[in-house]
Each structure stands twice: as C-alpha cells, then as structure tokens.
Amino acid sequence: CKTNTLYLDMQVRCKTNTLYLDIHLTVMVVPGRQDKEEKIYYPPEDLQMNAHVPNFNSYLALYKRSIEEPEEFWRDAAQEFYWKESPSGQILQFNFDVTKGNISMKFMAGAKTNMCYNVLDRNVLDRNLGEKVAYLWEGNLPAHHQTITYGQLLKQVCRCANALKQTGVKKGDRVAIYLPMIPELVVTMLACARIGAVHSAVVRLIIWPCYSQFAGFSSESLAERIVDAQCSVLVTADGVYRGEKLINLKQISDEALEHCQEKGSPTVQKCVVVKHHALRASGTDECNKLQVGLNIMSTLKIYNLYKNVVILTPWNAERDVWWQDIVDSESEQCDPEWLDAEDPLFILYTSGSTGKPKGVLHTVAGYLLYTSLTFKYVFDHHHDDVYWCTADIGWITGHSYIAYGPLANGATSVLFEGVPVYPHVGRYWEVIEKYGVSKFYTAPTAIRLLMKYGREPVEKYDLSSLRVLGTVGEPINPEAWLWYHDAVGQGRCPVVDTFWQTETGGHVLTPLPAATPLKPGSATLPFFGVQPCILNEHGEELQGEAEGYLVFRKPWPGIMRGIYGNQERFESTYFRKFPGFYVTGDGCRRDKDGYYWITGRMDDMLNVSGHLLSTAEVEGALSEHAAVAEVAVVGRPHPLKGECLYCFVTLKDSHEFTHDLVEELKGKVREKIGPIATPDFIQNAPGLPKTRSGKIMRRVLRQIARNEKDLGDLSTLADSKVVDVLFSYRCKTA
Numbered sequence: 001c002k003t004n005t006l007y008l009d010m011q012v013r014c015k016t017n018t019l020y021l022d023i024h025l026t027v028m029v030v031p032g033r034q035d036k037e038e039k040i041y042y043p044p045e046d047l048q049m050n051a052h053v054p055n056f057n058s059y060l061a062l063y064k065r066s067i068e069e070p071e072e073f074w075r076d077a078a079q080e081f082y083w084k085e086s087p088s089g090q091i092l093q094f095n096f097d098v099t100k101g102n103i104s105m106k107f108m109a110g111a112k113t114n115m116c117y118n119v120l121d122r123n124v125l126d127r128n129l130g131e132k133v134a135y136l137w138e139g140n141l142p143a144h145h146q147t148i149t150y151g152q153l154l155k156q157v158c159r160c161a162n163a164l165k166q167t168g169v170k171k172g173d174r175v176a177i178y179l180p181m182i183p184e185l186v187v188t189m190l191a192c193a194r195i196g197a198v199h200s201a202v203v204r205l206i207i208w209p210c211y212s213q214f215a216g217f218s219s220e221s222l223a224e225r226i227v228d229a230q231c232s233v234l235v236t237a238d239g240v241y242r243g244e245k246l247i248n249l250k251q252i253s254d255e256a257l258e259h260c261q262e263k264g265s266p267t268v269q270k271c272v273v274v275k276h277h278a279l280r281a282s283g284t285d286e287c288n289k290l291q292v293g294l295n296i297m298s299t300l301k302i303y304n305l306y307k308n309v310v311i312l313t314p315w316n317a318e319r320d321v322w323w324q325d326i327v328d329s330e331s332e333q334c335d336p337e338w339l340d341a342e343d344p345l346f347i348l349y350t351s352g353s354t355g356k357p358k359g360v361l362h363t364v365a366g367y368l369l370y371t372s373l374t375f376k377y378v379f380d381h382h383h384d385d386v387y388w389c390t391a392d393i394g395w396i397t398g399h400s401y402i403a404y405g406p407l408a409n410g411a412t413s414v415l416f417e418g419v420p421v422y423p424h425v426g427r428y429w430e431v432i433e434k435y436g437v438s439k440f441y442t443a444p445t446a447i448r449l450l451m452k453y454g455r456e457p458v459e460k461y462d463l464s465s466l467r468v469l470g471t472v473g474e475p476i477n478p479e480a481w482l483w484y485h486d487a488v489g490q491g492r493c494p495v496v497d498t499f500w501q502t503e504t505g506g507h508v509l510t511p512l513p514a515a516t517p518l519k520p521g522s523a524t525l526p527f528f529g530v531q532p533c534i535l536n537e538h539g540e541e542l543q544g545e546a547e548g549y550l551v552f553r554k555p556w557p558g559i560m561r562g563i564y565g566n567q568e569r570f571e572s573t574y575f576r577k578f579p580g581f582y583v584t585g586d587g588c589r590r591d592k593d594g595y596y597w598i599t600g601r602m603d604d605m606l607n608v609s610g611h612l613l614s615t616a617e618v619e620g621a622l623s624e625h626a627a628v629a630e631v632a633v634v635g636r637p638h639p640l641k642g643e644c645l646y647c648f649v650t651l652k653d654s655h656e657f658t659h660d661l662v663e664e665l666k667g668k669v670r671e672k673i674g675p676i677a678t679p680d681f682i683q684n685a686p687g688l689p690k691t692r693s694g695k696i697m698r699r700v701l702r703q704i705a706r707n708e709k710d711l712g713d714l715s716t717l718a719d720s721k722v723v724d725v726l727f728s729y730r731c732k733t734a
C-alpha cells in the first residue's frame with residue numbers, strides 16, 4: 001500500500017497422511033513516510049551507501065535468517081575469530097523452561113578459544129593492526145592524554161598477565177578490579193582473560209559531578225562483591241581526580257579489605273596498586289621527584305602530591321604492591337590459556353530486587369561473538385572511525401562497548417577519565433572535535449544534564465565528524481532525543497536507542513543506523529537472533545499492538561549464563577515467573593508498526609541516572625539506623641536523573657524527625673551502598689499504608705510521592721487515615 005510496506009513471510013508445513021497443515025505468518029510493517037501521529041526519522045542516504053546493513057530490507061533478511069537458521073547464522077559469524085579448536089556439532093543448546101529441568105544455555109560448547117587472543121593477537125598478527133590506535137586516553141584534564149596502539153596494548157597485557165600469574169592467579173580465580181578509567185583497567189581485564197582468570201570490576205562512575213565521591217559504590221559495596229566472588233587479588237589505584245575532587249582509591253580499597261576481614265572472608269592475598277594519580281595524572285617532574293623522595297622516607301606510608309596537596313596512602317607491605325614494580329619488569333610474551341567456549345569470562349554485579357547484588361556471569365565465546373557483532377552493526381563500524389562511549393568500564397556498557405566489542409573489531413576508541421562538565425560544560429564536544437569522533441555513545445542522563453546549558457557550548461565546537469549517535473541505560477524522553485539529534489547530531493546523525501541489560505551482554509532491541517527508520521523514544525526492533533514477546537500478567541502472549549512484560553523466547557550468544565554461585569536465584573529471578581521465557585523485568589509496549597517502547601521496570605527496581613537500584617537494598621541501609629522503625633522506598637520522576645529515590649520513614653517512639661536525622665539517613669545510604677543511591681526525599685511517615693495482611697501498598701506511596709490525589713481503589717487498605725497524614729507530611733522540595 002502507499003504509506004506502508006507490508007512484508008509477508010509464510011512458512012507452510014504439510015503432512016499429507018494426516019491432512020494436517022500448519023501456516024506461520026510473519027507480518028512486518030515498515031513505518032510509512034506519511035504517518036501523521038509521530039515524526040519518523042529515516043536513515044541518511046550517505047550513511048547507507050557504505051553501511052554493513054544498508055537498508056531495512058537487508059535488516060529483515062538478516063533477521064529472518066538469524067531466527068530461522070540460527071545454527072548457520074552464528075557459525076558464519078564465528079568464522080571471523082580464531083579458534084584453537086573450531087566449533088563443531090550443535091552451536092546452540094538450551095533449556096528456558098524451568099518445568100523441564102535446569103535452565104541452561106550454551107553456544108559452541110567444546111570449541112576452544114581465548115578472548116584476549118581474539119581482541120589483541122588476532123588484530124596484531126592476522127590483521128596487521130599493530131600500529132593502529134586502540135585507545136585515545138583523555139585524562140580528567142585536557143592536557144593529560146596518551147595513545148595506545150594495539151601492539152602496545154598486547155605487550156602491556158602480556159606483562160600484566162605474567163605479573164598476575166606471579167602473584168598466584170590461576171585459571172578460574174577471581175580478580176577484583178577497582179580502577180578509574182585508565183588504560184590499566186582494560187589491561188587488567190584482558191590480562192585476566194588471557195590467563196583464564198575471571199574479572200570482577202566494581203567501579204561504577206557517576207556522571208554527576210555534584211556527587212562528592214568518585215565511585216557509585218562505597219567500600220562496603222566493594223567488600224560485599226569481593227566476598228561474594230571470593231576474589232584472591234584486588235587491583236586498584238592510588239587515587240584519581242574526577243573534576244576537582246581528588247579521590248583516595250587506595251583508602252577505599254583498604255576499608256573494603258577490612259570489611260572483608262570483618263565478614264570472615266579475607267580472600268584477597270595481594271592488592272596491586274597502580275601509581276596513576278602520582279605519576280600520570282598529576283605528573284610534573286618536580287612532583288614526581290618529591291614523590292620518590294617521600295617514598296624512600298617511609299616504607300609504611302606512601303605520599304602522593306598534587307597541586308601541593310599531600311595525600312597519605314596507607315601501605316600494608318605484606319599485601320600491597322605497586323603495579324609499576326611488578327608489571328613493568330615482566331616479559332612481553334605470555335601464551336594465552338586456551339579455554340572452552342563456555343568457560344567464565346567475567347562477573348559483573350547488578351542490583352537485585354531482594355537487595356543483594358547479583359553476580360551476573362558471562363562466558364567466553366558467546367560474549368565475544370555477540371559484543372563484536374552488535375558493535376559492528378549497531379554503530380556501523382568502519383576502520384577509519386573514531387568511536388567514543390562515555391560510559392565507565394565498570395558498567396556492562398563499558399565491558400561490552402569500550403572493551404570487548406570495539407577491540408574485537410579493531411576499533412579506535414576514546415577512553416575518557418573525566419566528567420562531562422569539567423573544566424567546562426563543553427568538554428564532551430571539545431573531545432569530539434579534538435579526536436574527530438565519528439560514533440558517539442552516551443546515556444540519556446548525560447544528555448539531559450548537558451541540555452541544561454543550551455546549544456551554545458555545543459555550537460562552539462566542530463562536530464562535523466559525527467555520523468552516528470547512541471544512547472543506553474534508561475528510556476530517553478523524546479525531548480532529549482530531539483535535542484541530541486538536532487543540536488549534537490546537527491540533524492544528520494541517526495540516534496540508536498539501544499535497549500539491553502547487564503544480563504543480555506549486548507544490545508537486544510536497537511535500531512541499525514542505516515537501516516531502521518527511527519521514532520524518538522523507541523528502541524525500535526530486535527537485533528539478530530533475538531525474539532522478543534510481550535506477555536500479560538497471566539503469561540499469555542499478546543499479539544500486535546500490546547503492552548505488558550518484555551520477555552525473550554530464545555537465547556542469543558551474549559546472554560548471561562548464570563548468577564555466580566547461585567543457580568536457584570538465577571532461575572527464580574529470570575525464568576520462574578513465565579516458564580519458557582527469559583524475563584527482563586521491564587515493561588514494554590509494541591506499537592502498530594511492531595516497534596518496541598520500554599515503559600520502565602515492572603519489579604522493585606529503580607533507574608536513577610541509568611543506574612539500576614533496588615528499593616530493598618536502600619530500605620535495608622535506612623533500617624540500620626537506630627531511629628528507624630520501618631521504611632519504604634519508591635521512585636519519583638526527576639527532570640535530570642529520570643527517576644530519584646523518595647523514602648517514607650517511620651521512626652521509633654522517642655525519636656524526632658529533624659533535619660539532622662534526614663542528613664544522617666542520607667549518609668547511611670551513601671556509606672552502605674554509595675553516593676548514587678543518596679535519596680532525594682526522606683519523608684516522615686507516622687504510618688505506612690498497608691493491606692489487611694500487612695503488605696505495604698507501594699502503589700499508594702508512589703502516588704503520594706508524585707502528589708497524585710486520585711488514588712483509585714483503596715478498599716484493601718487497612719487504615720485509610722494513614723494516606724491523609726502522609727499527604728500532609730509530603731516533601732515538596734528535595
């Protein structure tokens with residue numbers, strides 16, 4: 001028809017003897033150009049000319065093949081990589097149905113390979129990319145920068161791998177990483193991958209410069225993760241500047257290791273400390289000389305000096321070693337450990353609705369294949385690109401799309417240590433101009449922050465190198481999407497809104513920039529091999545236009561393989577609610593064109609500036625305060641963060657609700673979880689709305705937090721007077 005193209009795909013199965021006929025009909029409607037309701041943005045023609053997936057038909061054809069012939073599709077994709085023993089036999093084996101046995105998924109099990117070899121040696125040896133820049137490191141200050149080629153990275157990784165082996169790390173051991181955005185972070189991850197150790201990176205940077213601490217996680221959170229994964233080594237740094245704030249990372253690490261002792265789990269034998277702040281970041285010769293002098297003066301304490309500020313780094317001579325002392329002297333050769341495709345690669349923690357973080361486990365080959373392929377197609381990567389993902393590596397976005405995906409493609413990436421508004425609010429745009437960035441990937445929360453400063457700081461810089469823009473982490477509101485598209489992308493760069501999770505390993509719903517017509521606010525359509533479904537509360541699959549639970553029917557190579565050490569929690573969190581499906585925890589709407597729109601979490605998780613937080617975890621932290629009798633935390637919309645925390649606190653008798661108490665409670669959350677979880681609102685709640693069976697009615701609390709007066713059906717409420725009281729105590733400002 002005129003406005004819409006209709007693609008029909010019929011599959012007919014006929015059994016002549018039984019007179020039994022099966023017809024499957026797939027209908028895909030491409031949004032038409034004359035759609036009145038919403039503006040659709042079509043791929044720019046110049047991008048299409050040279051693209052890997054140059055139009056919508058090619059996307060459909062590839063998608064169709066990935067679903068109908070997954071074995072062949074993934075076997076072909078695997079050809080690009082180096083296999084010590086090639087994938088043979090069945091590529092995909094899985095069970096998604098709890099009623100039929102243990103949940104499991106395996107890709108290419110039995111094949112042998114090594115992640116590090118594939119992302120480094122293969123590029124240097126087979127693809128002749130030794131001289132190509134892998135990372136353009138840009139420090140907190142514009143004057144601090146460094147380039148690292150693939151050849152240099154390989155040598156440094158081998159040195160680090162040898163040093164880790166010297167400290168006793170073996171295949172399968174877990175290594176905790178608490179490092180800022182510096183080359184050593186990637187080096188440590190790859191070194192672990194090279195020797196078959198499992199890395200667990202813990203740092204998650206906060207984009208907001210207003211937070212006075214460096215990491216999204218506190219020393220207690222770091223300890224909790226070290227204990228859960230039973231890490232034997234911790235790799236950290238002396239300190240780092242984020243904006244104007246100096247953060248003593250070593251001190252946070254020391255506190256964490258003390259907590260590990262207190263928890264009766266002193267597994268960390270060695271703490272490797274990168275001398276970053278003292279050597280690279282602060283770096284004047286004079287300062288370094290003084291540094292050396294001070295080191296000699298005291299063997300127990302190390303001093304760092306920056307801008308005449310001396311920070312004291314406590315030192316445990318038996319446990320602590322400087323990175324430079326153990327890595328620099330090692331050999332540049334280190335044979336990779338050949339691993340099974342399904343051996344673990346890393347653990348990454350994400351919030352869980354019970355409050356305890358979950359160690360999401362990813363394995364070698366499937367993750368390599370999936371991050372590599374999504375990176376290539378979603379950013380339409382070409383060899384002359386300069387790519388920049390502003391996320392931090394301690395987030396899955398950094399693992400997949402700063403480390404593994406780009407490296408597997410031999411890409412040149414910017415690695416940025418700083419914050420978006422330091423030393424000035426145009427820093428991102430300045431960096432794009434400085435390096436000629438062509439593909440740029442950031443979070444809606446950063447876009448909303450920068451939007452506040454208007455177009456002027458953007459227009460000061462030459463952004464003509466940009467070709468594709470991406471977002472990740474939370475739903476992007478159309479206003480922010482349009483600003484990104486128009487002010488940053490100057491109207492000529494497609495915005496790929498990529499929906500995915502720590503658990504999915506890579507993008508699962510996403511546009512392809514030269515192929516998919518875009519609708520602002522929609523993550524559009526599934527990536528290859530991904531089969532989304534929408535279910536209602538009863539687990540019934542909804543067809544056509546629908547809204548409900550977003551689930552996936554089959555695994556793709558990058559999906560998590562488990563929660564570290566907890567199969568039961570893995571199955572109950574993701575597979576028990578709707579047997580036969582992987583449950584994302586997100587709500588979703590499918591529109592008339594088959595486009596997917598994420599509507600937000602359906603569980604007790606909140607998304608603050610793209611960070612998932614569990615209400616139970618925040619409630620746990622607040623309840624530890626002596627004055628607190630009961631507490632309930634809900635989300636409230638926030639213009640910049642997307643969502644923020646609104647806490648209802650019932651005090652024990654004899655305690656008074658004061659400003660100081662509110663500050664103490666906020667401090668408690670910061671200390672237990674980290675600054676990212678700091679509540680914006682803490683309200684006095686003499687009572688909480690409960691059902692007769694004693695369940696807190698969170699829906700009502702959410703409405704009170706939002707000042708929505710029409711509360712709907714309150715018949716299950718045990719005491720309706722509570723609601724009026726809560727309204728009268730509502731916090732109006734943060």
Ligand code: 6R9
Nearest residue numbers: 472473474475497498499500501502586598
């Ligand atoms: C990569 C990442 C996952 C949760 C996810 C969803 C939200 C991520 C989104 C998005 C709407 C997008 N989310 N991308 N919501 N549109 N493009 O963010 O991983 O930290 O595990 O968070 O983030 O709620 O379930 P993770």
